[in-house]
Amino acid sequence: MKKPPKPSALEDHLGFWLRYVSNHVSQSFGAKMAGQGISIAEWALLRVLYDSNAVAPSEAAARLGLTRGAVSKLTDKLVAKSFITRKTGEKDRRYQVLSLSSAGRQLVLRLAALADENDAAFFGHLKPAQRAALKKIMQDMVSRFGLAEIPTE
Amino acid sequence: MKKPPKPSALEDHLGFWLRYVSNHVSQSFGAKMAGQGISIAEWALLRVLYDSNAVAPSEAAARLGLTRGAVSKLTDKLVAKSFITRKTGEKDRRYQVLSLSSAGRQLVLRLAALADENDAAFFGHLKPAQRAALKKIMQDMVSRFGLAEIPTE
DNA sequence: TATTGTTATACTCTATAACTATA
DNA sequence: TATAGTTATAGAGTATAACAATA
Numbered sequence: 001m002k003k004p005p006k007p008s009a010l011e012d013h014l015g016f017w018l019r020y021v022s023n024h025v026s027q028s029f030g031a032k033m034a035g036q037g038i039s040i041a042e043w044a045l046l047r048v049l050y051d052s053n054a055v056a057p058s059e060a061a062a063r064l065g066l067t068r069g070a071v072s073k074l075t076d077k078l079v080a081k082s083f084i085t086r087k088t089g090e091k092d093r094r095y096q097v098l099s100l101s102s103a104g105r106q107l108v109l110r111l112a113a114l115a116d117e118n119d120a121a122f123f124g125h126l127k128p129a130q131r132a133a134l135k136k137i138m139q140d141m142v143s144r145f146g147l148a149e150i151p152t153e
Numbered sequence: 154m155k156k157p158p159k160p161s162a163l164e165d166h167l168g169f170w171l172r173y174v175s176n177h178v179s180q181s182f183g184a185k186m187a188g189q190g191i192s193i194a195e196w197a198l199l200r201v202l203y204d205s206n207a208v209a210p211s212e213a214a215a216r217l218g219l220t221r222g223a224v225s226k227l228t229d230k231l232v233a234k235s236f237i238t239r240k241t242g243e244k245d246r247r248y249q250v251l252s253l254s255s256a257g258r259q260l261v262l263r264l265a266a267l268a269d270e271n272d273a274a275f276f277g278h279l280k281p282a283q284r285a286a287l288k289k290i291m292q293d294m295v296s297r298f299g300l301a302e303i304p305t306e
Numbered sequence: 307t308a309t310t311g312t313t314a315t316a317c318t319c320t321a322t323a324a325c326t327a328t329a
Numbered sequence: 330t331a332t333a334g335t336t337a338t339a340g341a342g343t344a345t346a347a348c349a350a351t352a
Binding site (some may be wrong): 001004007008009010013014015016017018019020021022023024025026029044047050051070105108109113114115116118119122123125130131133134135137138139141142144145147 | 157158160161162163165166167168170171172173174175176177178179182197200202203250258261262264265266268269271272274276277278283284286287288290291294295297298
């Protein structure tokens with residue numbers, strides 16, 4: 001009697017476990033952001049603008065790995081919520097200048113605190129050495145494989 | 154002069170790095186599946202059916218953390234591709250019985266091999282002890298936080 | 307009534323590519 | 330022509346909830 005081949009199970013893969021945990025961490029984070037009326041993609045854009053205020057949409061798109069169209073829509077939403085402003089460039093009127101409003105700047109501080117909180121809730125129980133090792137492995141992989149796109153999902 | 158507060162950066166969070174890597178691993182895997190004409194969600198359903206052939210859609214939905222509606226559509230697609238069959242239950246005609254066709258069974262073997270390949274490509278460079286530690290940490294988190302939904306994305 | 311599976315509808319997120327205005 | 334931003338369209342994936350068949 002021939003026994004059926006036994007293909008690997010989902011749980012045999014490290015990628016499965018990584019995704020499992022990562023999905024939950026992100027969902028939890030997404031829920032915290034949603035509680036503030038902000039999507040994760042919006043958060044990423046806000047965070048970019050906090051670091052270098054006055055960024056053109058095309059530049060933001062490049063940094064976030066999104067299309068200009070996607071950034072255009074994110075911008076619409078954030079402008080509608082008064083967290084950012086959008087002005088036409090002075091020298092070259094094709095460009096726009098995106099900047100955080102002061103409400104936007106405050107929001108980023110609040111969201112960053114939530115991000116810290118979320119990370120602590122999931123990883124706080126690990127020993128510092130474990131956290132460091134985990135981070136190092138992930139960062140190594142990013143450079144080893146030349147992984148490009150930043151997670152915006 | 155008051156200096157602006159410095160909120161944590163995206164890269165300060167372990168969750169960010171986990172997602173960064175996980176996204177790439179999954180995208181790569183998804184591309185391999187797509188090469189076989191199968192989505193990741195379809196793959197997950199196929200894999201469930203391989204383990205216990207003759208599963209009701211509602212049961213599959215429960216195992217995968219999807220709605221019955223979602224499973225209904227996945228089933229449509231897989232039946233159309235002749236990888237699974239769908240019969241009405243004999244005892245209780247409300248239930249259906251989903252089973253792999255022999256083509257489906259072969260497909261699962263092929264896909265599982267691709268999954269192995271994908272995992273090896275990303276994690277093969279790690280030392281066995283590192284892989285084990287990584288897996289352990291992830292599994293610990295799953296049980297520690299009672300994370301329920303299996304990743305189907 | 308309760309449950310299974312189906313389906314109509316909607317929503318979110320994103321991409322592609324055509325379009326407008328500016329250069 | 331070339332580039333920035335916009336927008337029309339589409340597609341993937343999923344949920345909600347109403348529905349038909351069956352129990």
